[in-house]
Amino acid sequence: MQTTNEYNRKRYRLGLWFVAPAVFVLLIVLAYPIFASLVLSFLRVRFAGQGLSFEFNGLNNYADLFRKDLFREALFRSVYYTVIEVVSVILLALLVALMLNHPLGRSAFYRVVLLVPWALAPVANAVLWKWIYNANYGILNQALRGLGAIEENIIWLGKPWLALNMILVADIWKAVPFIALLILAGLQNIPSYLYKAARLDGANAWQQFVHITLPGIKTTFVISIVLQSIWALKVFDLIYVLTKGSPADSTVLLNYLSWRETFSNLDIGYGAAIANVLFALMLMLALVYIRALRPRQTQAQGG
Amino acid sequence: MPIIQRFLTRFFIRFGLITFTLLALGPVIWAVVTSLLPLSSLTSHPIDLNPANVTVENYFLVFASSRGLVSGLINSLIIATFTSAVGLVIGSMAAYALARLNMPNSSRILMMILATQMFPGIVIVIPLFLVMSRTGLVDTHFGLIIVYLSFILPIVIWILKGFFESVPMELERAAAVDGASPFQTFRYIVLPISLPPLFATGVFAFIEAWNEFFFAIILTRIHVKTASIAIAEFSGQYQTLYGQMLASAVLASIPVVALAIIFRRFILEGFVEGAIKA
Numbered sequence: 001m002q003t004t005n006e007y008n009r010k011r012y013r014l015g016l017w018f019v020a021p022a023v024f025v026l027l028i029v030l031a032y033p034i035f036a037s038l039v040l041s042f043l044r045v046r047f048a049g050q051g052l053s054f055e056f057n058g059l060n061n062y063a064d065l066f067r068k069d070l071f072r073e074a075l076f077r078s079v080y081y082t083v084i085e086v087v088s089v090i091l092l093a094l095l096v097a098l099m100l101n102h103p104l105g106r107s108a109f110y111r112v113v114l115l116v117p118w119a120l121a122p123v124a125n126a127v128l129w130k131w132i133y134n135a136n137y138g139i140l141n142q143a144l145r146g147l148g149a150i151e152e153n154i155i156w157l158g159k160p161w162l163a164l165n166m167i168l169v170a171d172i173w174k175a176v177p178f179i180a181l182l183i184l185a186g187l188q189n190i191p192s193y194l195y196k197a198a199r200l201d202g203a204n205a206w207q208q209f210v211h212i213t214l215p216g217i218k219t220t221f222v223i224s225i226v227l228q229s230i231w232a233l234k235v236f237d238l239i240y241v242l243t244k245g246s247p248a249d250s251t252v253l254l255n256y257l258s259w260r261e262t263f264s265n266l267d268i269g270y271g272a273a274i275a276n277v278l279f280a281l282m283l284m285l286a287l288v289y290i291r292a293l294r295p296r297q298t299q300a301q302g303g
Numbered sequence: 304m305p306i307i308q309r310f311l312t313r314f315f316i317r318f319g320l321i322t323f324t325l326l327a328l329g330p331v332i333w334a335v336v337t338s339l340l341p342l343s344s345l346t347s348h349p350i351d352l353n354p355a356n357v358t359v360e361n362y363f364l365v366f367a368s369s370r371g372l373v374s375g376l377i378n379s380l381i382i383a384t385f386t387s388a389v390g391l392v393i394g395s396m397a398a399y400a401l402a403r404l405n406m407p408n409s410s411r412i413l414m415m416i417l418a419t420q421m422f423p424g425i426v427i428v429i430p431l432f433l434v435m436s437r438t439g440l441v442d443t444h445f446g447l448i449i450v451y452l453s454f455i456l457p458i459v460i461w462i463l464k465g466f467f468e469s470v471p472m473e474l475e476r477a478a479a480v481d482g483a484s485p486f487q488t489f490r491y492i493v494l495p496i497s498l499p500p501l502f503a504t505g506v507f508a509f510i511e512a513w514n515e516f517f518f519a520i521i522l523t524r525i526h527v528k529t530a531s532i533a534i535a536e537f538s539g540q541y542q543t544l545y546g547q548m549l550a551s552a553v554l555a556s557i558p559v560v561a562l563a564i565i566f567r568r569f570i571l572e573g574f575v576e577g578a579i580k581a
Binding site: 019030032037040119139276289290 | 333449
């Protein structure tokens with residue numbers, strides 16, 4: 001027999017050994033790069049012969065952000081993209097989740113339907129929409145012409161705002177299922193006796209929705225909004241496959257711009273500065289997520 | 304009145320469910336159907352959907368050509384397998400420690416781990432690229448696997464920690480009374496009953512690693528191009544070979560879509576609910 005104290009000490013020591021490898025890996029692939037990215041954004045990085053030369057550049061990379069129109073435009077478009085995506089995805093996902101929570105929609109078949117767009121490789125999704133949007137042979141133009149809605153083929157990815165919105169459609173299509181699953185899980189966590197009690201009190205379906213369903217999925221809603229905002233700010237694969245930022249840089253969003261400045265234009269310090277702006281935006285969203293996940297008592301204290 | 308209302312509600316929900324199913328599956332079915340048609344059918348006006356033309360020619364051409372899809376699929380398989388295996392080993396240990404081994408501040412550590420999920424990849428990939436080019440890790444399986452652990456490990460730890468907490472404490476106490484060390488308890492009691500969630504978490508990690516594109520396009524050159532890279536390049540260079548483009552997209556999606564459908568119960572119950580519960 002061992003004493004409780006000794007046993008607890010052993011557990012603690014084992015715990016340290018058990019977290020060590022994960023902490024080690026995460027330090028290398030997360031903590032170090034995040035720190036280094038901050039440092040890089042204050043440097044001018046030049047290619048010198050075989051290697052790189054680093055030179056202190058103060059706040060110039062960040063000052064450049066404000067001097068360059070493309071950054072401002074990309075920031076504006078990223079915000080537009082994120083807002084439209086989040087609003088559309090949340091509303092559509094709520095609609096789908098409500099239908100799937102209804103007795104008629106309980107079948108496992110619909111869950112499988114939801115998983116297909118979610119699991120699809122993002123690049124495969126992009127290729128799929130590239131084909132649907134194809135100006136000459138795409139099904140979208142053919143269908144619209146067949147219905148008599150348009151006379152001539154539309155070059156969906158060839159006009160500035162249109163291209164961005166078509167990318168949005170492809171992204172929303174892929175994003176709705178996961179959020180719908182989240183909201184569905186939230187709906188199923190609402191105790192059914194609340195509805196029974198409301199019906200006894202004579203509440204109609206709309207009243208039940210407003211006073212029980214919506215408050216019941218409030219936390220899920222906040223989490224969905226945060227997660228979806230983060231994913232929308234990160235959009236890359238669709239732009240890379242569908243437009244590469246064209247026409248006339250009108251589909252260049254922040255993440256894509258940072259990648260292009262760093263790895264195509266080789267302006268590494270400036271690319272890192274853009275990345276850090278994106279990082280700051282997401283960090284704020286991540287903090288909201290963590291707050292929403294906090295156990296109930298802290299929420300009660302906060303009001 | 305109530306009967307009419309009930310009828311109308313059911314009618315609209317049925318209609319909504321059908322619309323939803325068509326919208327969700329339509330594009331996928333369209334991709335599969337058109338990947339089975341020859342180019343001549345795809346480029347005729349209107350598109351020629353005559354079933355007599357159905358052929359697997361596109362798939363054959365994709366496999367036969369040297370455009371990298373086959374090696375891409377192999378690379379994706381290697382990378383996704385190793386990422387999920389290493390992630391499971393390291394992640395399950397950390398998850399158990401956070402769930403049961405009295406780590407100080409374990410809830411705060413867990414929140415930090417979760418927050419790492421929300422970093423934009425671009426922030427970490429620029430410094431990693433610089434380090435990896437100096438150490439010769441760019442365009443290697445090892446390099447990509449290590450980088451993939453940055454987003455796989457947090458998911459694995461998050462899901463498994465939730466599961467380990469649900470293992471009855473009595474089980475572990477009984478083992479301790481019988482003289483088992485904490486490590487033996489983990490190895491011989493906790494791990495064996497955790498095989499189903501471990502396996503399912505591995506599947507989830509596999510899907511995520513298989514689908515990754517952003518790190519892969521930056522950290523690979525020639526040798527370890529993944530399937531996603533092969534498809535993206537193909538659709539850029541041979542963008543008029545629609546059938547082959549779609550065939551490769553379908554091929555790269557079959558494994559992950561199949562895994563998601565087979566393990567749907569876990570994904571629905573484990574991961575989705577885990578995301579909304581602390």
